[in-house]
Amino acid sequence: HRLFDSQRGSSPSYPNKQLTEDAYNDGPEIITNQSSTQFRIIDNPDGANADGRGGNYDGREHMALCFKGSGSSAVSNTDGNITTSCQANATSGFSIITYTGQGTQTGKTVGHGLGAVPKFIISKDRLATSNVPSWRIYHADNLNTKYMDFSNAAISTFNDWDNTTPTSSVYSVGGSSGYTPTNTNLANYVAYVFAEVQGFSQFGSYTGNGNGNGPFIACSFKPAWILVKRTDSTGHWFMLDTARNTYNLTDQYLIPSNYAAPSNGSSAFQVDVVSNGFKLRTSYAETNASGGNYIYAAFADNPFVTSGGVAGTAR
Numbered sequence: 473h474r475l476f477d478s479q480r481g482s483s484p485s486y487p488n489k490q491l492t493e494d495a496y497n498d499g500p501e502i503i504t505n506q507s508s509t510q511f512r513i514i515d516n517p518d519g520a521n522a523d524g525r526g527g528n529y530d531g532r533e534h535m536a537l538c539f540k541g542s543g544s545s546a547v548s549n550t551d552g553n554i555t556t557s558c559q560a561n562a563t564s565g566f567s568i569i570t571y572t573g574q575g576t577q578t579g580k581t582v583g584h585g586l587g588a589v590p591k592f593i594i595s596k597d598r599l600a601t602s603n604v605p606s607w608r609i610y611h612a613d614n615l616n617t618k619y620m621d622f623s624n625a626a627i628s629t630f631n632d633w634d635n636t637t638p639t640s641s642v643y644s645v646g647g648s649s650g651y652t653p654t655n656t657n658l659a660n661y662v663a664y665v666f667a668e669v670q671g672f673s674q675f676g677s678y679t680g681n682g683n684g685n686g687p688f689i690a691c692s693f694k695p696a697w698i699l700v701k702r703t704d705s706t707g708h709w710f711m712l713d714t715a716r717n718t719y720n721l722t723d724q725y726l727i728p729s730n731y732a733a734p735s736n737g738s739s740a741f742q743v744d745v746v747s748n749g750f751k752l753r754t755s756y757a758e759t760n761a762s763g764g765n766y767i768y769a770a771f772a773d774n775p776f777v778t779s780g781g782v783a784g785t786a787r
């Protein structure tokens with residue numbers, strides 16, 4: 473797995489690793505000559521290293537999840553008391569921010585540029601120089617005292633977000649007891665920030681029933697991509713998409729904390745994707761245990777408002 477963005481350039485980060493960005497020297501493979509309709513994949517400079525064959529592994533299938541930032545260069549955002557470099561697309565509820573930590577454990581905020589309250593934040597110390605190099609993830613249904621990372625660990629309590637709910641302009645960063653996961657002094661951070669947009673994205677939670685006739689999660693759209701994580705116990709993050717799963721049962725999942733090949737027909741994460749949401753079709757504990765707590769993120773197959781602000785057609 474690789475995460476690229478136009479703000480950092482060609483250096484990838486790795487969801488399943490706590491490494492510095494571009495640790496495998498495979499950066500220039502993606503985000504070269506990107507445009508509004510495409511990105512370019514070129515030869516991998518470290519192709520002899522299996523870990524370095526990121527987005528251009530010869531003969532292998534790849535999939536990409538793409539979000540549009542501002543469509544222009546990053547701007548300085550001074551809404552918080554730590555200045556960020558920000559590319560924000562308020563229409564699709566997505567922004568990329570980078571900033572330098574100040575080492576303060578409380579009282580610090582960063583601007584995200586969305587004009588709406590974020591529901592989902594994915595943050596990383598880019599160069600792994602802090603004493604907390606792991607990913608830190610905020611989800612609104614987990615409350616502001618909790619965090620997750622890209623592992624199979626259950627939800628944890630810490631002061632990553634200064635125990636403060638994000639606002640329409642900023643979110644809080646910090647730490648406690650000598651640890652500053654989101655604000656280590658002089659550490660460089662990147663964060664992907666998502667606000668919910670009606671007809672385009674949804675971030676919520678559900679309770680499992682341990683049954684193959686699982687809960688139905690209502691959305692205002694047909695999902696194209698779904699991310700699920702159990703919070704009250706161990707369990708991997710699971711991703712499904714309708715680009716590879718073109719009809720139900722939808723069950724070819726990927727796991728961002730694991731670089732193994734995708735499943736095909738496994739019962740671990742199975743859903744029916746329908747016009748207004750998705751329905752669990754498994755009793756697997758990591759995605760639908762009886763009484764289990766889960767968070768999810770979902771994005772539309774044919775949004776009523778596109779990332780460029782153009783009205784979509786319902787179907």
